[in-house]
Amino acid sequence: MLEKIVDMEPEVLFLRCAFPCTEGKVHRNEITRDDFDYLEEAAREGRVVKHEMLGRVYSFAVAEMTKVADELGKSLWDKAVVEEYFFVRHNQVIDAREGPYSAAPEVMCEYCKVYDAEVIDVGKRDLLVRYGDKTRHVLKDFVQDAKEGDRVKIHQGYAVMIEDGFC
Amino acid sequence: MCLAVPGKIVGIEGDVATVDYGSERRVARIVSGEYSIGDYVIVSAKVVSEKVDEEQVKGWMELLNAGENC
Numbered sequence: 001m002l003e004k005i006v007d008m009e010p011e012v013l014f015l016r017c018a019f020p021c022t023e024g025k026v027h028r029n030e031i032t033r034d035d036f037d038y039l040e041e042a043a044r045e046g047r048v049v050k051h052e053m054l055g056r057v058y059s060f061a062v063a064e065m066t067k068v069a070d071e072l073g074k075s076l077w078d079k080a081v082v083e084e085y086f087f088v089r090h091n092q093v094i095d096a097r098e099g100p101y102s103a104a105p106e107v108m109c110e111y112c113k114v115y116d117a118e119v120i121d122v123g124k125r126d127l128l129v130r131y132g133d134k135t136r137h138v139l140k141d142f143v144q145d146a147k148e149g150d151r152v153k154i155h156q157g158y159a160v161m162i163e164d165g166f167c
Numbered sequence: 168m169c170l171a172v173p174g175k176i177v178g179i180e181g182d183v184a185t186v187d188y189g190s191e192r193r194v195a196r197i198v199s200g201e202y203s204i205g206d207y208v209i210v211s212a213k214v215v216s217e218k219v220d221e222e223q224v225k226g227w228m229e230l231l232n233a234g235e236n237c
Contacts, residue, residue, distance in 0.1 A: 105223035108230070137211050156211065157212050
């Protein structure tokens with residue numbers, strides 16, 4: 001069943017956008033594999049995760065989003081704040097090499113940005129997408145209804161939303 | 168901060184690469200590009216996405232292990 005972006009809870013959009021970062025947290029033993037599985041399932045099924053857990057696991061993103069919320073005069077868990085952070089500010093922070101990105105290798109920074117992409121092939125569990133002059137395979141777990149020609153936002157190895165407003 | 172984890176190809180059989188991440192090994196498909204055992208790569212959606220220069224991997228892993236958060 002199609003789920004309108006406008007109807008999606010801000011926490012769900014946030015988790016789908018932030019989840020691609022989660023593997024690194026398991027690697028650093030910040031969270032357990034069980035936490036990872038819980039978050040993955042919640043993101044895939046569109047379940048709201050408690051703010052406490054989102055703030056604990058994704059502390060850098062939430063801190064940056066807090067600044068955006070202050071600037072926009074909105075509450076932290078407002079969808080406009082989530083969209084402004086992940087679809088605008090996130091790449092600006094990387095491009096400016098702010099904070100932890102100051103020493104990050106170029107290839108890592110490019111991989112970590114959020115891109116607008118076009119779906120050019122649909123596989124059983126993944127999509128082949130084109131962004132600029134590059135292509136990438138991304139999981140379609142969060143955009144099950146994506147089809148060839150759709151515009152999607154991608155973050156690392158995931159398509160996080162379909163741009164026409166449905167996912 | 169967003170951190171994917173680069174891994175090292177330790178085996179290739181047909182179009183399937185075995186990628187070592189230190190604590191575990193995973194397999195990934197090679198659908199395009201030239202890859203060899205010893206290459207450091209990013210795996211995206213179980214597909215080998217791109218090669219990473221070994222010097223960049225060093226800096227990447229330092230950041231990854233430094234405890235920076237997303």
